[in-house]
Structures are given as structure tokens and as C-alpha cells.
Amino acid sequence: MSRIAYVNGAYVPLRSASVSIMDRGFQFADSIYEVWAIRGGRMFDTEAHMTRLQRSLAELRITPPMSEASLMAVMRETMRRNRVSDGIVYVQVSRGAASRDHVFPAPGTAPTIVVTAKNLDRAAIAKRAAAGIKVISAPETRWRRRDIKSVNLLPNVLARQGAKEKGAFEAWFVDEHGLVTEGTSSNAWIVDSNGVLRTRELSFDILHGVTRGAVLKIAQERQMKVEERPFTIEEAKTAREAFITAASNAATAAIEIDGVRIGDGKPGSVTEALRAAYLGA
Ligand code: PLP
Numbered sequence: 001m002s003r004i005a006y007v008n009g010a011y012v013p014l015r016s017a018s019v020s021i022m023d024r025g026f027q028f029a030d031s032i033y034e035v036w037a038i039r040g041g042r043m044f045d046t047e048a049h050m051t052r053l054q055r056s057l058a059e060l061r062i063t064p065p066m067s068e069a070s071l072m073a074v075m076r077e078t079m080r081r082n083r084v085s086d087g088i089v090y091v092q093v094s095r096g097a098a099s100r101d102h103v104f105p106a107p108g109t110a111p112t113i114v115v116t117a118k119n120l121d122r123a124a125i126a127k128r129a130a131a132g133i134k135v136i137s138a139p140e141t142r143w144r145r146r147d148i149k150s151v152n153l154l155p156n157v158l159a160r161q162g163a164k165e166k167g168a169f170e171a172w173f174v175d176e177h178g179l180v181t182e183g184t185s186s187n188a189w190i191v192d193s194n195g196v197l198r199t200r201e202l203s204f205d206i207l208h209g210v211t212r213g214a215v216l217k218i219a220q221e222r223q224m225k226v227e228e229r230p231f232t233i234e235e236a237k238t239a240r241e242a243f244i245t246a247a248s249n250a251a252t253a254a255i256e257i258d259g260v261r262i263g264d265g266k267p268g269s270v271t272e273a274l275r276a277a278y279l280g281a
Contacts, residue, residue: 025094132255
């Protein structure tokens, strides 16, 4: 089945879908994106991802290309046309195409919008979660507004490739104080040596992960000991459990960090319980 993308008002075959070479997303990474997970035909955390998309646009002063209701209709139609039941829907909005100039283009320049949707290998994702993932640490080299979900992802790409080349799935960025910020495409968590669930507090330093928020809420509802406080890589290595959260991976255990085994090297009970609760299992 050939895939279909929505580009600036039209549904087109993915293989011939295109945007201008003058697009500011291509020229300057002047563009934001959002990703929703779909499992069993159900879209997860629909509102929270939409809210973050609007916030990213507002922070960069990019004009929303359409109303939320229209965007939701386009997303659902893109999912339908691609027969997506277990996968993701992706939205990217750039400041549009204009003669190359660092300053914003003339008011009225139409933003570029692209929507795609694809199925993911559900069995592979479940297998990864059952086994747990390996993580490496990487120096934090990103810009200081990581709360904006911009396509300015080069440090993330390089760190993730570094992880892959070392046989790991994710890299955790470590800031100038030795504290973990987050993963290249996930938030970072531990159950520390005292049994306290910890993840870094919200600030400009990290993306305000929607899955992070949902998992935090579950933990608080279950009266778990939770602290929104950063941790060092050393604390992570000696933690009882470590895990990541992201739309497409829910909560997935990290069983090794920089070659050091976490706990007994298997996904821990807290991670498993939070994952099951989040997935509604
Ligand atoms: N942190 C970064 C840098 C990300 O790119 C992502 C998701 O792609 C996340 C965290 C997790 O966010 P969410 O749970 O909203 O998918």
C-alpha cells in the first residue's frame, strides 16, 4: 500500500510529496513538530500533544496553519488513508517558504504544514520493553530552549547515532553540572537507591514530555514517592531501576547505562507497573 502525506492542503503520495527548497524548516530548522502514538486504533494523550504543539508555535511566533479542530480532522484522515492502527501520526509546521533571510519573512507568509502517519512494529516495541534498553551518556550540546519541540535536532541525531554505534538504544544528555537532562527522544527516570521515583523538573532544559506528565500523574495517584529533581549518571548507575518515557515507547526500562548493569539487569517492577498502567493494560 502506498503511503499518503498531507502537504499544505492536499493529500499526496508520500513518494512524490515535497516542500520548497526555500522552506525555512530546511534552511534554518525554523520549524516545530509533534508526534502522537496510536495503539489499537486509539490515539494517546491527544489533547496534551495538541496543547504542546500550540505552545511550540506560540514560542516561535509561527502562525498556526489551521484551527485545532481542522488539524485533528487532517490527522485522522491521514491515519485513515494510511490505515494506521498501531503507530504514530506526525505533524510538522514551519514558518514557510521565503527568500533566504534570517529575519522572519513578511507577515502573511503561509506556514508550511506536513502530516504523515505510519504503522510501527508493535511486536518489536513490546520485545524491546520486555528486554529493556541500553543507554549511553552524552555531553549536553543542545540549545537552551529544549522545551520547544523544534526540528533543531542535530545534537539528538548525533548522540542517538553514537548510542547505536555502541550497541545502545538511547543516549542521555548530561549537563555541565553532571546532571542528566533527558534522552535524545525521551525523558529520563530512575527509581533511586532509596526507592524514590525521580525525573528532572520542568524547565527550559528538557522537553515537557507528554508521556512524562501522564506517568507522573499515575505515580502520584498511586501514592508513590516521587521527586521532580535531576540525578547524576552515577546515581542512575546505582539506581534500583531506570527507564525512559516517550509517546512511541510508553515507559521502557533501561537495564544498562554506559555498560553498567542497572539493578538485576531486567526491567524492574515499578517500571513495569507504570508501563502497564499507562497503556491501560
Ligand atoms: N525528550 C525529547 C528530546 C523528545 O524528543 C521526546 C519525544 O520525542 C521526549 C522527551 C518525550 O516526549 P513525549 O513523551 O511527549 O513523546
